[in-house]
Amino acid sequence: MFGKDNLPKPIRVDGKPKRRLPLILSGLGLAVMLALAGLFWFGQAVPAQQVAQAQAAAKTQKDEAARKKKAESDAFWAKVDAENKAQREKDAKALAAFEASDGGEAETTKREMEKLGWTQFAGDFYYQFADKSEYSCSYSKCLVVHVTTMAPAGCPGGLYVEATVDAGGASVGRANSITAALPHGKDAIVKLTDTSGAGEAMALTDLHCLRG
Numbered sequence: 001m002f003g004k005d006n007l008p009k010p011i012r013v014d015g016k017p018k019r020r021l022p023l024i025l026s027g028l029g030l031a032v033m034l035a036l037a038g039l040f041w042f043g044q045a046v047p048a049q050q051v052a053q054a055q056a057a058a059k060t061q062k063d064e065a066a067r068k069k070k071a072e073s074d075a076f077w078a079k080v081d082a083e084n085k086a087q088r089e090k091d092a093k094a095l096a097a098f099e100a101s102d103g104g105e106a107e108t109t110k111r112e113m114e115k116l117g118w119t120q121f122a123g124d125f126y127y128q129f130a131d132k133s134e135y136s137c138s139y140s141k142c143l144v145v146h147v148t149t150m151a152p153a154g155c156p157g158g159l160y161v162e163a164t165v166d167a168g169g170a171s172v173g174r175a176n177s178i179t180a181a182l183p184h185g186k187d188a189i190v191k192l193t194d195t196s197g198a199g200e201a202m203a204l205t206d207l208h209c210l211r212g
Helices: 018-115
Strands: 119-122 125-129 142-149 159-167 170-178 188-193 201-209
Touching: 018 119, 018 159, 018 201, 119 201, 125 201, 142 159, 142 201, 159 188, 170 188, 170 201
Parallel strands: none
Antiparallel strands: 119 125, 125 142, 142 188, 159 170, 159 201
């Protein structure tokens, strides 16, 4: 029989028992697995980050384009408003001079136009509302009106048409449009739409020629 001193001794490698080698290999395997997991995560995270950055850049570009479009629209209508004010003043002076020099002819034109169903807005400008059976406003309130000018030169720059949008007896907005160049006596059909969606009624408030 073998005594305690006769049992086989563990073989040593570099002075250490050989049986510790599997522990070292196990630790190395774990480190490799963790490194591979890190590489996999990095490989998944980077494309997702790139997609997010591309989407953010696209949104920024879209927002900038929208801001630019709104700024251009605001600038255009501000210019139109300024021209409208100047033109109204000019038209008022011209109308006063015309009525003072030949009021009889203006009154005759008015009577003839009224016989044809037109209503004088002011001076040479006339309108008549389209029959509701001729148009549809869809989900927004709208106003469709026939407009014309009896000025000898017509409106080479187009006829500006504006309506107030009212709710509860107060103005809550406006709707406007510009016709193409309008010769003397030619009928133009204009549709004015309440884009605010808050209006209960609409009424024509402005008709005048724009400068060509």
